[in-house]
Amino acid sequence: MPSSTAAPERSTTDRARARRRREATAGWLYALPSAVIIVILFLVPLGLAFWMSLNDWPLIGRPEFNAPDNYAAIGQNQLFLDSVGFTLKYTVVTTVIYLVIGLALALLVQNARPGVGFFRTAFLLPSAVGLASASLLFYALYNNDYGPLGDIFGFFGLPVPDFLGTPDNAFASTVVMVTWRFAGFNMIILLTGLQAIPVEVYEAARADGANWWQILRQITLPLLKPTIALILVLTITGSILAFEPFYVLTAGGPSNSTVTMVITMFREAFSLYDLGSAAAIAMVLLVALVAINALQLALFRDRDTAGRRRFFGRRAAITEEERR
Amino acid sequence: MSARTRRGAANTAFYATAVPLAILFLAPLVWSGFTSVYGSRATGGEPGFGVDNYLRLVEYGAGLETYVVNSVIVAVVAVVGTLVVSVLGGYAFSRFSFPGKNLLFLGALAILMVPHPTILIPIYQMLRTFGLQNSLIGVGLVVVMFQLPFGLFMMRNAFDGLPRELEEAALIDGLSRFGALRRVLLRGVTPAMVTVGMFAFIASWNEFLTPLLFLTNGDSFTLPVALVSLRSGEFGAIDLGALQAGIVVAAVPCLLIFILLQRHYVRGFTAGAVRG
Numbered sequence: 001m002p003s004s005t006a007a008p009e010r011s012t013t014d015r016a017r018a019r020r021r022r023e024a025t026a027g028w029l030y031a032l033p034s035a036v037i038i039v040i041l042f043l044v045p046l047g048l049a050f051w052m053s054l055n056d057w058p059l060i061g062r063p064e065f066n067a068p069d070n071y072a073a074i075g076q077n078q079l080f081l082d083s084v085g086f087t088l089k090y091t092v093v094t095t096v097i098y099l100v101i102g103l104a105l106a107l108l109v110q111n112a113r114p115g116v117g118f119f120r121t122a123f124l125l126p127s128a129v130g131l132a133s134a135s136l137l138f139y140a141l142y143n144n145d146y147g148p149l150g151d152i153f154g155f156f157g158l159p160v161p162d163f164l165g166t167p168d169n170a171f172a173s174t175v176v177m178v179t180w181r182f183a184g185f186n187m188i189i190l191l192t193g194l195q196a197i198p199v200e201v202y203e204a205a206r207a208d209g210a211n212w213w214q215i216l217r218q219i220t221l222p223l224l225k226p227t228i229a230l231i232l233v234l235t236i237t238g239s240i241l242a243f244e245p246f247y248v249l250t251a252g253g254p255s256n257s258t259v260t261m262v263i264t265m266f267r268e269a270f271s272l273y274d275l276g277s278a279a280a281i282a283m284v285l286l287v288a289l290v291a292i293n294a295l296q297l298a299l300f301r302d303r304d305t306a307g308r309r310r311f312f313g314r315r316a317a318i319t320e321e322e323r324r
Numbered sequence: 325m326s327a328r329t330r331r332g333a334a335n336t337a338f339y340a341t342a343v344p345l346a347i348l349f350l351a352p353l354v355w356s357g358f359t360s361v362y363g364s365r366a367t368g369g370e371p372g373f374g375v376d377n378y379l380r381l382v383e384y385g386a387g388l389e390t391y392v393v394n395s396v397i398v399a400v401v402a403v404v405g406t407l408v409v410s411v412l413g414g415y416a417f418s419r420f421s422f423p424g425k426n427l428l429f430l431g432a433l434a435i436l437m438v439p440h441p442t443i444l445i446p447i448y449q450m451l452r453t454f455g456l457q458n459s460l461i462g463v464g465l466v467v468v469m470f471q472l473p474f475g476l477f478m479m480r481n482a483f484d485g486l487p488r489e490l491e492e493a494a495l496i497d498g499l500s501r502f503g504a505l506r507r508v509l510l511r512g513v514t515p516a517m518v519t520v521g522m523f524a525f526i527a528s529w530n531e532f533l534t535p536l537l538f539l540t541n542g543d544s545f546t547l548p549v550a551l552v553s554l555r556s557g558e559f560g561a562i563d564l565g566a567l568q569a570g571i572v573v574a575a576v577p578c579l580l581i582f583i584l585l586q587r588h589y590v591r592g593f594t595a596g597a598v599r600g
Contacts, residue, residue, distance in 0.1 A: 027420025031428060033414035038431045040468040041447065044335065046438065048446035056515060057449075073577065108342060122346040125353065128582035130530025132548040133574045136555055136567060137356050146564045148355065180352065184488065188590060241439050244532050262441050268512055270537075271447055282442040289439055 033277040048296075053283045057276035059269070070280035079256065080264040080281065087260045090171070091239035097179055098235050099228065102186030107216075109187070120191075123184035131181065135248035142249075165189050166259030170250045174258065178245055186231055193227030194220070227298030233293055240289060261285060333483040353575070362566040384554060384566060386543045391550040392573065394460055395529060398546055401464025402528035403521050406471045410520055411513070413472075414479020419491075432473045440533065442469065448537050467528040475520045478592070482516035483509065494585055519588040525599050526540040526578050547574045 028035075033129070054067035074080060109120050126134065134310050142163035144150035150160045163173045197220065202203075243262040246252055251260040269278035360377050365455060372423065382388045417423070417429060444466070453463050494504035510517075535546045551570040555562060582589060 018381050023420055024422040025423035027416045028426070030412045030416035030420065031422070031425070033409040033413075034416075034432065034472060035428055037409055037465070037469050037472055038428065038435070041465060042438075042443060043431065044433055045443045045446040046452065049442050052446060052449070065392060066351060105345070108338065108345075115339075119342045119346050121583065124586075125579065125582065128526060128578040129575045130548055130578065132532040132552055133571050134531070136551055137352055137571050139555060140564050140568060140571075141358075142350060143356070143564060159395070164340065170348065180349065184349065194591070237439075241441070243441075248532075248555065262439075265441055265445075275445060275449060278445055279442075282439065282445060285439050287440045290437055297414065 021151055029142060049279050049282055052276050052279035055276050057274070057279070059273035059275060063276070066276070066308055070276045071284075073277055074280060074284060077264070077277075079259060079267070079270075080165055080261065082256070083259045083261045083264045086258065087240055087242065090175075090242060091236055092184075094239045095232065095235045097175065098186045099181060099231060101183045102190050102231065105138075105183060105187035105192035106194055107220075110191065120184075120188075125184065125186055127185040127255075128182050129181065131244040134177060134181045134246055135245050138173070138180075139249055142173055154202065165254060167254060170254060170258050174245050174249055176250060186235075189231055190224065190227055191235075193224050197223045225300060229296060232300075233296050236292060236296070237289060240285070325364045341513070349586065353579075356568055356571050356575070359565070360572045380475050380563060380571070381566040381569045385550060385562075386545070387572075388573070390543060391545055391547045394544055395547040396529070398464045398467070398535070399459045399525055399528045401461050402467035405464060405468040406524040407521055409468060409472065410475025410479045411510070411517065412539040413476045413507070414481075414483055414513075417476065417480040418483030419488075421442050429476070432476050435469065435473050443469075444534060444537050446530055451538060454492065458539050458541045460539075460544060460546075463531070463538050463546070464528065466538075467531055470522045471527060474523060474592075478520050479518045482513040486512045513519075515588065515591075516599070518585060519592045521594060522585050522588055524583060525581060529574075529578055 052063070053070050055063040056066040056069065057063040080305060094250050108122070109116050129137070141147040141149055144160060144162070149163065153160045161169055164170045185248060201219055202215065203222070205219055210218070241262055242260045243266070246258045246260050246263055246264070250258040252263055262285075265278050265281040266273050266286070361375065362371065385391075415512060417425065447462075447466060451457055455593055490508055490512065491501070491504040494508045495501070499507060514526055530548065531546075532548045532552075536548045536552075539545055539549060541544075542550075542553070547570070551567065551574060554567055554570060
């Protein structure tokens with residue numbers, strides 16, 4: 001006769017199941033606002049972007065299915081094709097500069113010294129300035145009638161350059177501006193990486209007679225690999241999506257020499273009123289970035305899960321800042 | 325060389341490098357603040373200290389205060405929205421198991437992988453369809469979405485760091501689960517909330533592309549968009565003095581918050597490392 005023993009058992013499992021269901025419902029209620037934001041402001045627009053890229057979608061008027069015309073048109077869009085080369089050049093240059101200057105600054109302020117906190121803050125402070133504001137600030141600095149740079153060049157007897165007037169100057173001037181804005185930011189990321197390296201490793205190397213350069217090459221850089229990978233992902237993503245520095249500082253000029261991919265996308269949508277083509281460019285950017293990031297993650301794979309979680313934590317913190 | 329002279333030499337080399345670098349990094353900010361209160365050559369006025377740059381800025385377009393209020397509206401929506409959504413979501417991810425949990429977290433992380441312009445064009449189209457162009461709340465909500473991965477991650481880790489006994493005790497004392505969250509747990513996760521809120525404020529205050537796309541009416545411009553249209557001479561000839569004043573107005577809140585909460589800012593980067 002199982003009934004006498006089975007009945008209470010069943011009721012406990014029933015109760016456990018009911019509790020689990022209550023737990024699941026409560027969990028969903030707390031997670032609901034996140035889910036609503038993710039679905040309505042992220043997943044639906046993502047799907048819509050894909051659908052728009054398959055249509056002739058004028059800013060005003062009726063959309064019409066025309067796939068794959070928007071994608072085919074990208075190959076004919078000379079402004080966009082030129083912008084790919086320019087954006088890649090900008091990405092390579094900024095990535096190298098950020099890494100070298102960020103690492104130099106991080107090594108400089110690595111050790112505790114009187115006043116080191118002041119210097120860390122001084123280098124980091126420009127990152128709090130909005131990218132649009134920073135671009136406007138340098139726009140004024142680079143103005144030879146108004147800004148002091150022309151006077152400074154003159155004081156040293158140097159010819160006063162037209163900072164934004166030639167393609168090469170405009171490019172260099174923009175790189176100087178974004179370096180000012182982001183160097184301290186990369187310094188802080190590298191500094192947290194440096195401080196995670198145990199002191200004993202350095203002490204052992206020094207006891208073995210290793211000099212400064214050997215320690216940097218053989219200990220610091222290899223152990224910083226995950227941090228450097230993080231900076232590469234952030235810088236490459238940010239630079240490929242560059243918008244404000246060129247929209248505000250150079251306005252894409254002189255003569256379209258500083259037009260980035262996002263600026264061509266923006267023009268496609270809001271100067272040529274062709275949202276479908278702009279969406280197609282956005283989809284191409286999306287696929288390219290996911291591929292680049294996947295490639296980098298594979299190359300720099302940090303095998304332990306803790307490292308991977310740390311990576312995502314920092315990346316989440318930084319992405320918003322690094323975007324430009 | 326004795327240890328002390330070696331340390332002395334290292335210190336000298338440090339300050340000899342760091343001081344000029346700090347001057348280079350701070351100079352543009354100092355110059356901007358200085359020229360904003362010093363009569364500008366751009367307008368041909370007599371050089372001298374004064375607030376006339378700020379007074380001209382107040383007169384621009386819809387008026388400085390309109391743009392500041394617009395920026396504040398976006399910031400309030402962004403900060404409050406990010407905090408509410410990520411505290412509730414972080415609590416759910418830390419304390420409950422429910423179907424679709426991992427999928428939802430993956431969805432949040434995917435936001436990081438997607439270029440913002442990809443999302444902004446269809447959102448612009450959606451807002452237009454519903455007649456919501458020039459919606460400052462829309463701009464704020466988009467910032468909430470972009471901040472969500474970081475917010476959820478930070479808050480989940482913060483709740484994970486609190487002992488479960490804390491809420492069990494609160495439940496025994498007769499509080500509901502939500503009551504325990506509101507009255508007991510929130511105090512424990514306040515540092516994480518400060519970090520999340522600060523990131524949301526700086527991001528929303530400085531956001532440029534989203535308001536540039538969504539706001540077509542000059543009266544609803546946020547500060548950065550208004551300043552850039554000032555630069556473009558939309559309101560007449562370019563007034564670099566007033567522009568300088570505008571840069572100061574836009575930068576000072578972020579610089580202040582940054583200096584006051586710097587410890588939290590740096591902690592934001594190491595957030596994952598602390599919890600491993």
